[in-house]
Amino acid sequence: xxxxxxxxxxxxxxxxxxxxxxxxxxxxxxxxxxxxxxxxxxxxxxxxxxxxxxxxxxxxxxxxxxxxxxxxxxxxxxxxxxxxxxxxxxxxxxxxxxxxxxxxxxxxxxxxxxxxxxxxxxxxxxxxxxxxxxxxxxxxxxxxxxxxxxxxxxxxxxxxxxxxxxxxxxxxxxxxxxxxxxxxxxxxxxxxxxxxxxxxxxxxxxxxxxxxxxxxxxxxxxxxxxx
Ligand SMILES: NC(=O)c1ccc[n+]([C@@H]2O[C@H](COP(=O)([O-])OP(=O)(O)OC[C@H]3O[C@@H](n4cnc5c(N)ncnc54)[C@H](OP(=O)(O)O)[C@@H]3O)[C@@H](O)[C@H]2O)c1
Numbered sequence: 596x597x598x599x600x601x602x603x604x605x606x607x608x609x610x611x612x613x614x615x616x617x618x619x620x621x622x623x624x625x626x627x628x629x630x631x632x633x634x635x636x637x638x639x640x641x642x643x644x645x646x647x648x649x650x651x652x653x654x655x656x657x658x659x660x661x662x663x664x665x666x667x668x669x670x671x672x673x674x675x676x677x678x679x680x681x682x683x684x685x686x687x688x689x690x691x692x693x694x695x696x697x698x699x700x701x702x703x704x705x706x707x708x709x710x711x712x713x714x715x716x717x718x719x720x721x722x723x724x725x726x727x728x729x730x731x732x733x734x735x736x737x738x739x740x741x742x743x744x745x746x747x748x749x750x751x752x753x754x755x756x757x758x759x760x761x762x763x764x765x766x767x768x769x770x771x772x773x774x775x776x777x778x779x780x781x782x783x784x785x786x787x788x789x790x791x792x793x794x795x796x797x798x799x800x801x802x803x804x805x806x807x808x809x810x811x812x813x814x815x816x817x818x819x820x821x822x
Contacts, residue, residue, distance in 0.1 A: 596713070596763060597665035598624050599790035600797035604661070605631045607798060612652050614639060614666070639666035640692035645699050652703060659703045661801040664696045665713040669728030670769055682727050689731035694738060697753075706749040711800045712739070714757040716816045732757075736812050743810045752809040754800055759816020761788035783818040 601611045601624070610631045615621040621634040635651050637644030652659060667689045672681045693712050700710070717725045718732040735755045743753040760766070760778035766787075770778070779785055796815045799805050814820045 596758060596761060596790045596793040596797075597663060598627065599794040600663060600665075601632065602628050603791075603794040603798050604801065605629070607802075609661070609801075610656060612648065612656075614644075614648055638692075639664070639696055640688040642695055642699075645695055649699050649703060657703070658705050659700055660705050660708045662697060662700045662704070662708070662710045663713075663797055663801070664693045664710070666692060666696075667713055667715070667732070668765075669715070669717070669725060669731070671724035671774075672727065673724045674726060677727055685727050685731040686734075689728070690734040693735060697738070697742070701746075701751075704749075704751060706751065709752050709754075709801050709805070710742070711754040711756050711797070714755040714812060716757045716759045716814055716820045718757060719812065719814070719820055740810050752805070754805075754808060754810065755812045756793070756796060756800060757812050757814040757816065757820070758793050759788055759814065759819045761790060761793055763790055778819075781819055781822075782816070783822065786817075788815065788817060 597613065601613050604611050605628055611628065612633050612635060613624055614635050614637050615624065616636065616638050618636050621636055625632050625634040633651065633655060635648045637648050639645065669685055670681065697710055712735045714732045714735045715728065717729040739753040739755050746753065759782065766775060779787055793815055796813065800808065800813070
């Protein structure tokens, strides 16, 4: 989703910095975006890596207008099978990593900018097995509400984009075919989202078209969370 969004941002005239932990994945993403892009390898849950990322941004461009904090993970574990490791992995990246990504980016942020973070419809639905993932994503709305108030004098908006089930490589890693079918069966159109459909909303949240949108959880899920 972030790759599709980065491609759209560049089409709209932006220069983008993207991250990934694997160099070959990053190189391929840079190749697909084609121009106006810098790839910086790093783990969004690692504070030293975040420092390196924002050092690169500062050196190459100096300032940031838009931050799309998208890195996240979530494996299934029903109550009774939740381990410390399962809990720590989800909160370490989804909550702690996102928090420090935003906090470190803020040092370079232009007034009037837009910050948005990838939540999940899981945060507002009760999908069995995903309570820890959902809770880690639900923290983002609490972050957004506090931060937008703290940043109001700088006119920086903070929102949460909740994708519904979307056809990405992550799906293949964490979902069985049966789970994919289950998710598709509860989407009114019967088909998952495409990364490009999330990217269209990311462009909206990044741009002044959403200048009066602040502190929302924007579900982009084909109506799944509405029914
Ligand atoms: N797909 C869905 O149905 C769905 C639904 C709701 C919410 N979400 C959320 O949407 C976000 C993106 O998911 P996606 O489906 O687009 O995943 P994806 O296709 O697997 O892409 C994730 C990208 O993020 C990078 N990444 C993952 N962990 C990272 C980390 N710790 N540090 C830096 N980069 C990292 C990955 O590269 P490396 O592996 O090389 O690091 C990969 O390029 C996540 O927050 C996820 O929880 C997904």
